[in-house]
Amino acid sequence: MANLSADFIGIKSPNPFWLASAPPTDKQYNVERAFEAGWGGVVWKTLGSEGPPVVNVNGPRYGAIWGADRRLLGLNNIELITDRPLEVNLQEIKEVKRKWRDRALVISLMVPCDEDSWKDILSRIEDTEADGVELNFGCPHGMAERGMGSAVGQVPEYIEMVTRWVKKHSRMPCIVKLTPNITDVRKPAEAAKRGGADAVSLINTINSITSVNLDDFSPEPMIDGKGTHGGYCGPAVKPIAMNMVAEIARSADTRGLPISGIGGVTTWRDAAEFMALGAGNVQVCTAAMTYGFKIVQEMISGLSQYLDDKQIGLSDLVGRAVPNVTDWQYLNLNYVAKAHINQDDCIKCGRCYAACEDTSHQAIAMSPERVFTVMDDECVACNLCVNVCPVDNCITMVPMAKGAVDPRTGRRVGDYANWTTHPNNPSARAAE
C-alpha cells in the first residue's frame, strides 16, 4: 500500500485529504469524528474577530442541483463564518490538536481589513498549537457585504496587504484561499505570493442561484419569500476549479507556489486529478456533506491502489500533468482521430446518432437494424458521441497513424504543426 503521508508547506498529515473550512469543521465533535474516520487534516471553519458572533439565517442555508437518481451534483450555501463564540472555538481547537498530533489542523480566519484586527486574531490563536492559518478571502455572500471574504479576495492589492500583515504578526504557515469570482485567478495568486503567502488554496465557492421557486418566484434557498446568491460547490464546480489550479501551476509568475486544491473533490480520482495539475493536497467538503466522513476511506484506498499500479510516490504525482496543460494555439493540428463504436458493447440506444445527426457533423450512419457506424469521411473526432454514450468505453477515439490518409480531408496525417505556423493564421510565424 502506497505511503500517502503528505508534507504541505511543512504541515504533515497521514494523507493528503483535508476537510475544507466549512460546516463539517465547525466544532470539536465533527472534527474528531472526521479524524476517527481517517481524514488527514482539517481547516477549521472560519473564525472571526472577538465579540458577538455572526448570526445565520434560520431558514434553509443550502440549495442544490441533482443528476439522475437525485445524485447531488452541486450545492450552494448562504451560511456565514462560525457563529460560535471565539473562545469556545479556540479551546476546542487546542484540545483537538493535543489529542490528534499526527493530523493537520489549520485555522481559517476572516476579520475586518485592518492590521490591528489581524494582529489581534493571530495572537489569540497563537497558543492553540494549530499548524497554520488559511485566510478566507473567498466567501462570496454575507461577509463580502461587510467588506470581508471575497470583497478582499477580488482586489489583489488587499490580498497582498493582508497577507503581509499576517506574515508579519505570525510565524505560522499561511495559506491564502482564493475566490473564483474574478476574471483571472492568476492575479490574486500573484498578489498572495508577493505578500509572502506560503500557499494558496482554491477555489472557494462560486456566486450562484441554484433554483427558482416557481410558485413563490424566489431564488432558492428561500428565506421568507426572498433568496440571495450563495456559494456554489460540489462535483459541478470541479472543472472550473481544476482550470484555475492549472493556471496558477503553469503561470511563470506563480509556478512553484504550493496549492491546496479545492472544488468538487468526491473520489480518489478527483483528488489525483487535482494533484496532477499541481495541487500538493486537496480539501473536501461537499462530498463529506453528501455522504458523511466515511468517504475518505475510498479516497485513501483508491489513491493508494493508483500509486501502486503506477509505481510512483505521492510527490511524483503532484504537478505531473502541468507540462501538458498548454494554450490552444500549441495543440497539434495535424493530429487526426476518428470515433470508433465497439459493436459488442453497443446497446443501440442511438444517442450518438441523434447527437451527431442533429447537432454535429452527420458522421454516424444508422442501419434499419439499429447498427450505428462512424463514417470516417465525415467524422471530425469531436468526441460528442463519446460523451453522450451511456456505456463507458463503447465509443473511443482512435488516432490515425502518421502518413495515413484522412478520408475526410484526403490529406496525409503529418508531423506536429500548430496554429502559430498555420497558413490560415494571419499572424503566423514562418516555421523554423
Place this chain on the structure above:
Amino acid sequence: MSNSPLTPGIVPARLPVASYARNFADHTPPLDRHEARVAADRCYFCHDAPCITACPTSIDIPLFIRQIATGTAEAAATTIWSQNILGGMCARVCPTETLCEEACVRETAEGKPVEIGQLQRFATDTAMARGLHPFERAAPTCKRVAVVGAGPAGLSCAHRLALHGHDVVVFERRPKAGGLNEYGIASYKATGGFAQREVDWLLQIGGIEIRTGVELGRDVSLDQLKAEYDAVFLGVGLAGVNALRAEGEDKAGVRDAVDFIAELRQSEDLSNLPVGRDVVVIGGGMTAVDAAVQSKLLGAETVTIVYRRGQEKMSASGYEQDHAVQTGVRIIHNAAPVRVLGNGHAEGVEFAYTEDGPGGLNLSAETFTLKADQVFKAIGQTLSGTPAGLAVEGGKLAGHSGKVWVGGDCAAGGEDLTVTAVAEGRDAAEAIHAALTGA
C-alpha cells in the same frame, strides 16, 4: 364455513375470509412518486426508440418517461393516451416483458429494462386521480357509427370516432362494458374496479352511447346496423371456446376457463366462489395461467397446468409462467388429455405424453393420470356467430369491406392482446373518419 384446501369437491370458502383480500390484492403494487422518479431516471431517451417500435400502439415512451422525470406526469398521461386511450389498463395487463421492455436498451445492457409498464401506470393513474381527460370533441359531423363490442377494440374505436365529432353507439352483449378487461383478465391485475373506472373515464369524451345486453345476430343484425349507421365497427372478440375433444369432456366439473374467470371477476365475495380441491387447467396461454393462479388463490390444494407442447411454445409469457409457478401452480409440458375420468363428475384426467413430429403432434403410448375434481379448458377461443356475408380468414374476420370495419381479437392479423385491440380500434376509427369525411 369449515372448508379447507383439503375439502373434496368444488366448494367455496376454502380459506379464512381475510386471505381473499390479500390473495387478490394488486399483483404489482403501483410505484409511488419517489419510485417513479427513480425508475424514470433510468431511461436513456433513445433515438427512434426500440420500445416505441415494439409497442403495438406506438406510444412515445421516451417522451412520457421524460415528462414523468420532470414532474409532469399529467403531460405524460396525455402522451400515452394520444396513442392508446386504454393506456391505464394496458399498463396493467400488457406483457411488457415481450414488448416494450424486451426492446429496452437497458435490457440489452443490464438485463433490467426501464419499468415502462409501471411508469405508464404511474402517469395514467396520476392524471386519472386528478380527473383529467385531456381530449375535446371536434365539432359534430352528424355522422353515426355503430360499434359492436365494448371491449378494448370497440372502446378505443369509439373514443377516437367521438373525438373526431362522430356520434357513436356501442352495442355490447354483456351487462357491462369493458370486454375482456372486465370479464377476462385475472382479478389481481386490475383491482379496485379499474376496468369500469376506465370505461367511465373514457366516456367523458361525450358522444358515445353504450347499449348493453344487445347481441349481434340475436337482438340486432348487421344489415340493420349497416342501414341505420354511416359505418359499422365490429370488435366482437372471440366468443366461442375450443372443445377438448377428449372422452368425458361433458362430465360435471369440466368447464371453460373463460367462464370461470368471468364469474370470478363479477363475484362480489370471493369466499362464496367454489373451486375444486384438485384443479387441472388444460392449455398454455394467458387464460390458462389466469385460471390456474386464481384457483390456487381461492384455496385449491393442487393446481396443475397441462400443455400439449413444450415450454417454449406456451403463449403465456415467461413472466406469467414464473408467476404461476411462484403461486404454487405446477406446469406440465408435452402432454395432452385423453379422457376425463369419473362417474358423472370429474375425478381425474388421463393424459398421454406427446411427441412433436414432422406430421404434427403425436400421442405416445405412455400415459399418466392427474387427480381432478375441477377441469378448466383453456385451449383457445374462436369466432362465433359470424354474420353472413363477412369474409373469414384463418378463423377470423378478414378486414374492412364496404361500410364494415373490424378489429381486436375477432380480426385477422396481430396478436390477441389488449394493446393490439386498442391499436386496431384506433386505426379503424381513423379509417372510418377518413371515409366519412373524405379526408
